[in-house]
Amino acid sequence: MRASKKSGRIGSIHISGAETICTKQKLSIMAQQYIERALTHSRGLPDEIVVSVEEITEKPLNAYLLKASTIQCSSPAEARRIIAELLIDTDISGQAVASGFKILDSKKRMRGASLILSNSAARVEPDRSRGVRVSRFGLSKNAFVEITKINRIKRSQFTTVAEAISLASKTAAHPDILAEVCISDDPDYTTGYIASSRLGYIRIPNIKSAGDMRGGRVIYLRQDSKPEDVIKYLEKMPVIIKRSRNR
Numbered sequence: 001m002r003a004s005k006k007s008g009r010i011g012s013i014h015i016s017g018a019e020t021i022c023t024k025q026k027l028s029i030m031a032q033q034y035i036e037r038a039l040t041h042s043r044g045l046p047d048e049i050v051v052s053v054e055e056i057t058e059k060p061l062n063a064y065l066l067k068a069s070t071i072q073c074s075s076p077a078e079a080r081r082i083i084a085e086l087l088i089d090t091d092i093s094g095q096a097v098a099s100g101f102k103i104l105d106s107k108k109r110m111r112g113a114s115l116i117l118s119n120s121a122a123r124v125e126p127d128r129s130r131g132v133r134v135s136r137f138g139l140s141k142n143a144f145v146e147i148t149k150i151n152r153i154k155r156s157q158f159t160t161v162a163e164a165i166s167l168a169s170k171t172a173a174h175p176d177i178l179a180e181v182c183i184s185d186d187p188d189y190t191t192g193y194i195a196s197s198r199l200g201y202i203r204i205p206n207i208k209s210a211g212d213m214r215g216g217r218v219i220y221l222r223q224d225s226k227p228e229d230v231i232k233y234l235e236k237m238p239v240i241i242k243r244s245r246n247r
């Protein structure tokens with residue numbers, strides 16, 4: 001689902017987006033839930049809601065649910081220090097870290113993620129205003145149950161966390177992806193995350209101030225990766241998230 005609103009100067013602004021993999025039997029209920037979500041979103045009332053459904057014909061790959069943890073963080077400035085340190089530890093250059101923050105701080109809204117090369121900091125998403133939308137991922141029952149056991153998730157945050165950790169788990173499973181950083185663009189949602197196959201899914205409270213409409217998603221690729229292959233995986237490859245390994 002994607003919901004947007006026309007805006008004179010910019011064309012159209014993104015309000016909400018969501019995706020899943022489900023059975024044919026669940027299609028109607030999912031579509032109804034997504035439309036309801038678009039109509040009650042904190043970013044405002046959309047004037048266009050598009051729900052598209054595609055049959056999945058190829059066998060989905062499996063990825064494992066990232067282990068979740070929460071870091072103590074009391075302000076956006078502290079969040080930045082934590083994120084920068086973790087990214088540098090992941091072999092991402094200072095220039096690439098700064099480029100990521102610039103995108104996350106921008107007032108321009110993207111529907112998808114920006115892709116940055118880990119060393120040169122070059123942005124490689126083909127359409128900079130749209131970004132790359134991570135899609136075609138769904139949760140197994142066991143992984144869903146595992147998410148219900150993550151500590152300190154408020155009931156009202158459950159769907160947001162479940163979708164974010166699913167997306168992060170699909171993303172981190174690609175061998176050419178080093179890390180992902182996400183700040184919600186919802187003004188009332190102030191917990192973000194940094195994720196990678198090595199770090200797991202680290203929740204960061206107070207990553208932004210309440211009321212801030214900015215946000216976004218930045219994915220760091222190995223310098224020698226082939227961006228077109230990574231994009232194909234993120235957008236098109238169906239992936240089912242299984243419960244974490246080593247439990």
Ligand code: PML
Pocket residue numbers: 157160161164182183184185186189191192193203
């Ligand atoms: C979004 O708005 O879709 C991003 C959600 C980030 C969730 C972070 C968390 O609470 O774990």
Ligand code: MG
Pocket residue numbers: 015016017184185186
């Ligand atoms: Mg949002």
